[in-house]
Amino acid sequence: MNHAAIRAQFPLLTLCQGDYPLCYLDTAATAQKPECVIAAMDNYYRQQNANVHRGSYQLSASATSAVEAVRDQLVSFINACARQEIIFTHGTTESLNLLAYGLTPHLTAGDVILVDSAAHHANLVPWQQLALRTGAIVEPIALDSQQRLNIEAFKSQLARNPKLVALSHVSNVLGTVNDVAQLCQLAKHAGAITVVDGAQAIAHLNVDVQTIGCDFYAFSGHKMYGPTGVGVLWGKLSELEQLTPMLTGGEMIKTVSFSGTTFGALPHRLEAGTPPIAEIIGLGAALEFLKQHANNDSHAHEQHMLQLLQQGLAQLPEIELYGAHSDNCGAVAFNVRGEHHQDIGALLDQQGVAIRCGHHCAMPLMELLQLSGCCRASIGIYTNEQDIQQFLAALKQALELLNEDF
Template identity: 45%
Template sequence: MSFDVAALRAQFPILSRQVDGNPLVYLDNAATTQKPQAVIDALVDYYSTTNSNVHRGAHQLSDEATRRFEKARETIARFINASAREELIWTSGTTEAINIVGNGIRQQLNAGDEILVTEMEHHADLVSWQQACKASGATLKVAPIFDNGALDVDAFKALLSENTRLVAMPHISNALGTINPVKELTAAAKAKGALVLIDGAQGIAHGMVDVQDIGCDFYAFSGHKVFGPTGIGALWGKKSVLEDWPVWQTGGEMISRVTYQDAVWGELPNRLEAGTPNIAGAIGFAAAIGWFSQLDLDAVKTHEASLIQSATEQADAFEGLTIVGSAPNKTGILSFIMQSAHPADIGFILDRQGIAIRTGDHCAQPLMKRLGVPGTARASFSIYNTLEEVDQLFKGLKKAQMMLA
């Protein structure tokens, strides 16, 4: 499939709707992406033709559902270049995936151990480690960022020690768009014997994930960030690490043998997937990845770069507007503050013009404090956005500036 933004937009039904009589300009893609018709059709088809529980039924519907469900696992595992399908654990999203690791690491930490994170963490990739350290007496260390939002790589490496048990970091900052050099940082952490988890909630959306090349132990991500349904995501982990990882939940599917006195856990991936899974979500997620994988990803990358370049240039020329996060290596997120205007008011006025952005602290309160701002307005771009929509954003901001002056 060649890259044609107009043809792409036609595949997203929601992009044809209006908001208060204005065409929708959807610029909240870091929060969630819209869904192409192929994904919507996959969900409808599953519920219309195949709906059944998986792995358990002795009937045709269950067999078909199981085959589609496990094929979806293979599709996602292949997309991130996992070495084996059983390394892909279904979750409700990035947050649950991180909590699975957090639950396990909490049981392994001792006083004197250390966990290293960065100043740009989403709360989902901060609070789990914070609570694990509190429960165990371990120490949480935080690698600093520069004022432009780039990670201080030298400081990060200097904080690693023989006591570092886990390193957690975002592939891409949801609040700033900063792309971290995860392969380099992972290599440094592994040299100290630490486990490495990558928060891939934003990274998965840009087709840049190769877990074997990165070398990490865990990669957590969500389907809804990459054109799939909400409520579905995955934890990828090295088989050698996951096969003995403490279980997250107990119940059906994850059991090998049960007596009234004890239970024996099953093999991967079942041992970390208790209960009835989000079958339709997994199938829809695979449909999204199948659809996305057909695109010319180099052309997609070029298009997304043109969007953030145009937005950055217009922001730099906009009197009274300050970009928050200008790292040299960043992707399609423009966070900003505007003189004499609260981000929430900016968002409200833009919404009345049909322009959807995100405002607030973006689940990164410590980062906002580090940058000296209460929150920002954030426009985030995806493959179906256009340069004309970037122009509309700044026309809307001009109107907001006049109204809020």
């Protein structure tokens, strides 16, 4: 793998922050975009701009073909069974809200919903709202002392025959990877509907929804080198057919009159309104980029970068790491003992280093860890050793500055 050639495709990474080259370690929040994604969206607005599925003219037909081609790309990318299983949304959050709303008629008072304790708020709050509508009960799946899901506790909870189990494929805070295939198999055996938030996994792991065996899988374009404002809800066709549409209006209908409306077929039944056309086309370019460059070599490179991060941080006595395992993916969570995480982020920013500090939309996890927040450094396919070295040097400089204050 020519890593330098891959990195050169990301124009923003050539920027400087003051006197420092930009060291971007916040890919878990949003990945940078390669030139091919930017060019694809620019080309749509310059050469194809028309609404889709509605026009009888060539420009509309061209735009429609471009959007539907991305649906076919996604079928191959995640090993779906049919193109009708691919639902375009505006991101993981909308996907999970669409799902939680659509499942409302299928839950009743007392039904149990199990949710990963390390879940992003997008994979918790919609289930809480579903519980408020139906009288269901949301319960956390406990973590063990290593900040991994506690399998034995999970098995005990499954004995209660939960209606739904919502999991993270990869923790957006800790980078821990859940064995979602095993977890879903256990949950399905207990009769549960299984939902996996794949936002942090989709760009780093080979995602095969058939192998995972879940009922639904959600992810966002901007985490996988594509645009913001576009995401995907994949579901088994039989399960998607049972969902009540969250959004209604144009495009999702079969017939409309003042006496009533009948909805159309999947996938459009769950895609009301004008879709994010340019963003879907940009997502298609990102999928092609990943098809070309995301392979065993690139995955090994990312894991090497992550291990360099973990090892470099572990050598600093002032640093406390959280859930740092060798098989983690994408992110490292840490704090400087006795210092506020936001102060660390600000000091690093002054040296051109971009990391994320806060609760990372995972406040229940912060509560479990007894933290108000933490720092998170996260990597992508473009991260190189110079990034890691710059980050560690900037952190050491920040520590020296803080120590001087005493």
